[in-house]
Amino acid sequence: MKYVPFGKHGFDVSRLGMGCMRLPTTQQDGKTVIDREAAIAMIRHGIDQGINYVDTAYPYHDGESELVVGQALKDGYREQVKLATKLPIWLVKEEKDMNRLLDEQLKKLDVAYIDFYLLHAMNKERMELMRSLNYKKFFKEAIADGRIRHAAFSFHDDKDCFLDILHDYDNWGLAQIQYNYLDDDKQATEEGLKAAGKAGVPLVIMEPLRGGALANPPADVKQLMDSTDRSPVEWAFAYIADYAEVATILSGMSSMEQLNDNLAIFDRLTVGGLTEADKALVKQLKETYLARVPIGCTGCRYCVPCPNDVFIPSIFHSYNENAMLGQDWKHSWGYGNLVKDGHDASKCVGCGACEAQCPQSLPIMELLARIDGEYNK
Ligand code: SF4
Numbered sequence: 001m002k003y004v005p006f007g008k009h010g011f012d013v014s015r016l017g018m019g020c021m022r023l024p025t026t027q028q029d030g031k032t033v034i035d036r037e038a039a040i041a042m043i044r045h046g047i048d049q050g051i052n053y054v055d056t057a058y059p060y061h062d063g064e065s066e067l068v069v070g071q072a073l074k075d076g077y078r079e080q081v082k083l084a085t086k087l088p089i090w091l092v093k094e095e096k097d098m099n100r101l102l103d104e105q106l107k108k109l110d111v112a113y114i115d116f117y118l119l120h121a122m123n124k125e126r127m128e129l130m131r132s133l134n135y136k137k138f139f140k141e142a143i144a145d146g147r148i149r150h151a152a153f154s155f156h157d158d159k160d161c162f163l164d165i166l167h168d169y170d171n172w173g174l175a176q177i178q179y180n181y182l183d184d185d186k187q188a189t190e191e192g193l194k195a196a197g198k199a200g201v202p203l204v205i206m207e208p209l210r211g212g213a214l215a216n217p218p219a220d221v222k223q224l225m226d227s228t229d230r231s232p233v234e235w236a237f238a239y240i241a242d243y244a245e246v247a248t249i250l251s252g253m254s255s256m257e258q259l260n261d262n263l264a265i266f267d268r269l270t271v272g273g274l275t276e277a278d279k280a281l282v283k284q285l286k287e288t289y290l291a292r293v294p295i296g297c298t299g300c301r302y303c304v305p306c307p308n309d310v311f312i313p314s315i316f317h318s319y320n321e322n323a324m325l326g327q328d329w330k331h332s333w334g335y336g337n338l339v340k341d342g343h344d345a346s347k348c349v350g351c352g353a354c355e356a357q358c359p360q361s362l363p364i365m366e367l368l369a370r371i372d373g374e375y376n377k
């Protein structure tokens with residue numbers, strides 16, 4: 001395992017972190033639950049092999065992840081790792097909720113303290129709420145009374161929002177962002193990543209494989225990697241590990257086999273390890289993915305609301321994403337939800353109001369008809 005200094009925290013963190021949102025599961029009474037024995041064995045094996053950062057959160061596995069992580073960290077494992085979990089902000093209505101939830105999480109994890117306590121999935125609205133509830137006071141007190149060691153946040157919004165949160169508090173212990181070679185211009189963006197580095201806030205990366213999609217690329221993307229000695233998974237990790245600003249990279253592993261594969265890959269990854277030729281190849285991978293996008297919708301949302309409640313940008317996004325990643329669009333979760341909620345392409349009545357608003361001059365009605373036709377084929 002390779003390690004890098006974890007910001008100014010005075011210890012070195014393993015570059016592979018144990019993400020606990022996709023633990024091994026099993027069926028019990030018709031429900032999908034964590035396979036506790038397999039999950040505990042996997043987490044402990046990872047720690048035995050040098051992983052020293054474990055990340056969980058209140059909602060993972062319907063609340064079961066924190067309980068299982070707590071079990072896995074018994075028998076001397078707690079002392080070997082930095083433990084991170086997250087405040088479920090959507091359950092916070094008033095100041096005292098933050099303390100109540102933290103206490104509940106300490107109990108579930110059965111630990112005396114949490115090393116990194118993150119505001120979960122921060123965005124503009126949640127930041128407003130946290131400001132109004134004086135989140136800095138909450139963190140100050142929780143650090144002072146020993147329940148947490150460091151304040152932190154995870155993030156899903158745009159670059160301006162990331163910079164706003166990053167610079168709002170001079171005591172962030174880390175920031176957790178979504179980053180991979182397809183998303184380096186989205187959410188926090190590379191600019192945000194660099195800004196965090198400049199501010200001395202170490203980064204924890206989530207979704208390095210974009211929910212696993214980059215591990216199974218479509219044929220035209222994969223053939224670009226076929227003649228190299230890196231697998232699609234290794235290219236995705238290598239791209240992120242190249243950044244000095246990145247401390248640890250979370251991988252949500254679901255089996256011992258995935259864990260062992262990742263451990264082997266991370267032994268080969270270094271900061272600044274990509275050559276110029278490697279970087280050019282990653283750029284080509286991204287361009288090849290993007291060239292697969294069939295509809296030039298920018299997501300600007302000028303076309304909504306549609307009087308018939310058709311979620312035009314969401315429909316195009318779902319269609320484009322699946323085409324880009326070479327995945328089965330018709331059975332995608334995103335479009336399935338639009339159909340379920342009555343916002344899908346079939347609801348278009350052809351009034352034409354949207355097309356006049358589209359700066360890309362997209363033939364929206366024709367595209368919706370095509371998508372609906374494909375869906376019902
Ligand atoms: S043409 Fe269809 S999608 Fe566009 S505004 Fe009218 S009903 Fe909505």
Ligand code: SF4
Pocket residue numbers: 296297298299300301302303304312313316357358359360361362364
């Ligand atoms: S206005 Fe055009 S580009 Fe913007 S979200 Fe709607 S369809 Fe996409």
